[in-house]
Amino acid sequence: MSQADTILAMYETMHAALGDSAWWPGETPFEIAIGAILTQNTNWTNVEKAISNLRKSDLLTPEAMHNVPIHDLAELIRPAGYYNIKARRIFNFLSFLRDEVSYNISLLKEYSLDRIRPKLLAVNGIGPETADAILLYAFEFPTFVIDAYTARLVHRHGLAFEGIEYDELQSLFMDVLPQDVAIYNEYHALIVRIGKDWCKKKQGLCDTCPLQPFLE
DNA sequence: TGCCAGGCCGGGT
DNA sequence: ACCCGGCATGGC
Numbered sequence: 100m101s102q103a104d105t106i107l108a109m110y111e112t113m114h115a116a117l118g119d120s121a122w123w124p125g126e127t128p129f130e131i132a133i134g135a136i137l138t139q140n141t142n143w144t145n146v147e148k149a150i151s152n153l154r155k156s157d158l159l160t161p162e163a164m165h166n167v168p169i170h171d172l173a174e175l176i177r178p179a180g181y182y183n184i185k186a187r188r189i190f191n192f193l194s195f196l197r198d199e200v201s202y203n204i205s206l207l208k209e210y211s212l213d214r215i216r217p218k219l220l221a222v223n224g225i226g227p228e229t230a231d232a233i234l235l236y237a238f239e240f241p242t243f244v245i246d247a248y249t250a251r252l253v254h255r256h257g258l259a260f261e262g263i264e265y266d267e268l269q270s271l272f273m274d275v276l277p278q279d280v281a282i283y284n285e286y287h288a289l290i291v292r293i294g295k296d297w298c299k300k301k302q303g304l305c306d307t308c309p310l311q312p313f314l315e
Numbered sequence: 316t317g318c319c320a321g322g323c324c325g326g327g328t
Numbered sequence: 329a330c331c332c333g334g335c336a337t338g339g340c
Contacts, residue, residue, distance in 0.1 A: 139322040145338055146321090180320090180337040188323085226323050246321045291321055 102258055103275040109256075109310055110282075113289040116309035120288035123236035129204050130159050131237040135229050136188050137179040148178035161202040165193040188224025195222045212240045227265045235287070239280045243272045244287040248294030255298070256313055 100108065124143070125131035130150065137146040150159075152175040158164045164172065173186035199218065200206040207215055212234065219230040227245070234240040245268045253259050259271060276282050297308035 135321085138320090140320065141322085141336085142320040142338070144320090145336095148338085178337060181322090181335045182337080184323085184335055224323070228322065232321080244321085248321065287321090294321080 102271075105256065105258065105313060106272060106275045109252075109313055110276075110286050110289070112309055112313070113293055114285065117289055117292055120285055120292060122284060122288035123232070125236070127159070128237035129161055132192065132204075132233045133159070133164075133189060135232040135236070136192065136224065137176060137185060139181070139185070139188075139229060141180050145179050149176040149182075152176065152178070161193055161196045161204055164189070165197060165202070184224070188222075191223045192225065195219075208238050212242060215240070216242065227269075231269075235280065235283055241278050241280050241283060243269050243276070243283045245269050245272075246287070246291070248290050248298065249287070251294065251298060252290055252310070256310070 123131050123134070124147075125134050133153070134146055134150060137149050153159055153164070156167075156175060158167060158172075158175070167175075169186050169190050172189065173182045176182050176185055176189070179185060195218070196202050196204055210218075215238075216230055216234060219225050219233060220227065225233075231242045231244040234242050235244055245265055250263075250268060253263075253268060253271065254261055259268065263271075272283075272286070276286065293308065293310060297310075
């Protein structure tokens with residue numbers, strides 16, 4: 100089976116086994132973007148606690164959040180871990196929203212992908228995965244999200260050499276899949292769901308994983 | 316109890 | 329261009 104066919108077939112297999120994912124967890128584009136920063140190298144259950152604190156304080160809008168002293172914001176997001184650096188990263192993102200669209204986050208949807216992605220990457224604390232997650236899940240731009248689960252999957256199934264870079268990994272999927280937001284959304288969601296349940300770093304539960312047949 | 320979780324940055328070589 | 333330490337909580 101060619102590499103391209105494998106990538107397509109793995110999608111069909113995961114989707115058949117798990118069904119629709121209804122991703123990303125989040126009520127609004129802004130909430131999704133904040134969640135994307137909070138979940139950097141962090142379990143989602145911890146992120147939920149942080150977002151719950153923000154919601155209780157009625158801070159899930161850009162301007163309201165930006166008006167909170169950064170130290171207070173850090174305390175609110177404490178359960179998400181790395182809370183000092185993440186408070187700074189969120190603040191950088193909020194400053195970007197103020198400067199770019201006067202906090203009117205929905206205006207970002209009118210940008211082209213090629214124009215908005217570099218702008219997000221220029222925000223200190225937003226790297227390629229966080230940028231793509233925001234673009235795909237908050238604003239429905241057709242860009243594919245690569246995360247640790249995806250890299251692990253690719254390497255485990257011999258689809259690329261270790262050390263392959265983010266953009267190359269992304270091309271691996273985007274050159275094969277139809278340019279379709281719903282597909283990119285669902286594919287990444289399925290990979291994470293599979294990863295959480297079967298393909299953790301050290302635990303080997305792959306004998307029951309739906310993708311096990313692809314290990315040949 | 317130690318290991319892990321939906322990264323990214325900054326400094327050193 | 330690579331490599332590495334730092335950042336931190338909560339669940340199992």
